[in-house]
Amino acid sequence: MITTRKNRLLIVDDERNLLYSLESALENEILEVFTAKSGQKGLEAIAAHRPDALLVDIRLPDMTGLELLARVRELDPRLPVLVMTAFATTETAIEAMKQGAFEYLTKPVDIHQIRAMVGKAMEARRLATTPAPIGEEPGNSNADRIIGRSALMQQVYKSIGRFARQDASVLIQGESGTGKELVARALFQHSDRAGKPFLAINCAAIPENLLESELFGHEKGAFTGADRQRVGKLEQVRDGTLFLDEIGDMPVSLQPKLLRVLQEKTFERLGGGETIRVEARIITATNQNLSELVASGRFRQDLLYRLNGVTITLPALRDRKEDIPELAGYFIRRFAAKAGKEPPALAPDTLKALLNHEWPGNIRELENGIR
Numbered sequence: 001m002i003t004t005r006k007n008r009l010l011i012v013d014d015e016r017n018l019l020y021s022l023e024s025a026l027e028n029e030i031l032e033v034f035t036a037k038s039g040q041k042g043l044e045a046i047a048a049h050r051p052d053a054l055l056v057d058i059r060l061p062d063m064t065g066l067e068l069l070a071r072v073r074e075l076d077p078r079l080p081v082l083v084m085t086a087f088a089t090t091e092t093a094i095e096a097m098k099q100g101a102f103e104y105l106t107k108p109v110d111i112h113q114i115r116a117m118v119g120k121a122m123e124a125r126r127l128a129t130t131p132a133p134i135g136e137e138p139g140n141s142n143a144d145r146i147i148g149r150s151a152l153m154q155q156v157y158k159s160i161g162r163f164a165r166q167d168a169s170v171l172i173q174g175e176s177g178t179g180k181e182l183v184a185r186a187l188f189q190h191s192d193r194a195g196k197p198f199l200a201i202n203c204a205a206i207p208e209n210l211l212e213s214e215l216f217g218h219e220k221g222a223f224t225g226a227d228r229q230r231v232g233k234l235e236q237v238r239d240g241t242l243f244l245d246e247i248g249d250m251p252v253s254l255q256p257k258l259l260r261v262l263q264e265k266t267f268e269r270l271g272g273g274e275t276i277r278v279e280a281r282i283i284t285a286t287n288q289n290l291s292e293l294v295a296s297g298r299f300r301q302d303l304l305y306r307l308n309g310v311t312i313t314l315p316a317l318r319d320r321k322e323d324i325p326e327l328a329g330y331f332i333r334r335f336a337a338k339a340g341k342e343p344p345a346l347a348p349d350t351l352k353a354l355l356n357h358e359w360p361g362n363i364r365e366l367e368n369g370i371r
Helices: 016-026 039-049 065-075 091-098 111-129 151-163 180-189 208-216 233-237 255-264 290-295 301-307 321-339 348-356 362-370
Strands: 007-012 031-036 053-057 081-085 103-106 170-173 198-202 241-245 281-286 310-313
Touching (some): 007 111, 016 031, 031 039, 039 053, 053 065, 091 103, 091 233, 151 310, 180 198, 180 281, 198 233, 208 233, 208 255, 255 301, 321 362
Parallel strands (some): 007 031, 198 241
């Protein structure tokens, strides 16, 4: 039976009781927790266990959390580090975010908040490190892969190869379920920034009043409930890559700030006056017709010009049905491997039915159907 490696979390703190409590509360069937009581022990544990995320206290017996963060970023810039502090307004926690920490949390810890943040950190790690290769390697059905040999997909592969190492912003267009996130990850992983952070935001999944803070950050007191400064994803990703999915759903009020980032590489946090420079590469994706949104006044034309300097269009599955047998076989092998079973054969009548279906949900619908 093929087993999947658990996610791994390393907690570095010198409070024995807290370590025990967090380990007991967080460890489960998909998450393995390791602990260390000093910065040096934490570095040794990173080498020994290769964790997917770190939860680090600011105050350690042999070094500060900031010093450990700096060492970790030298070892692996894509490893998400969550910082804990007993002081909600501490400048060191804010500085940790500026230096690339994924998030910071205040003590006494809220286990539900930590569990949610650890989940987000694990997802960020997956997006940054899990390959999104083209085609399938024999014997390996676990990786997320871009599958297809049709002429339309060959054009997509050529575009990835042509634009991955450029610093230009890329707009990925395609219907829902066509694999836009996989293409964004492939662009990142084949770029010169592949060893740097990769973060993703779904503009349609975050309420308008929170999206600005999520993207640009905010200052303490910027709005009701802003009890501390927050560093946004643009500042966190530094000189890595930021993927903005469903860019067509970005509120018109935020679009000028994104345009300024693309034009001038600068922005201010919500409620702040400090100009922050950012060197991140921006990749965007949409399932909407942005030109129609421009015509209706819901999207800025100058922003569209900035975003679509390089455009990659993903074909709908109904337009590349010759790829369906390969895709179906890939999903069959993948799900069979996860279940520890031999992959069943695809019956001729089943394949005929798959080929005759129009697949309005595209690859995502096919995947769920095979499941």
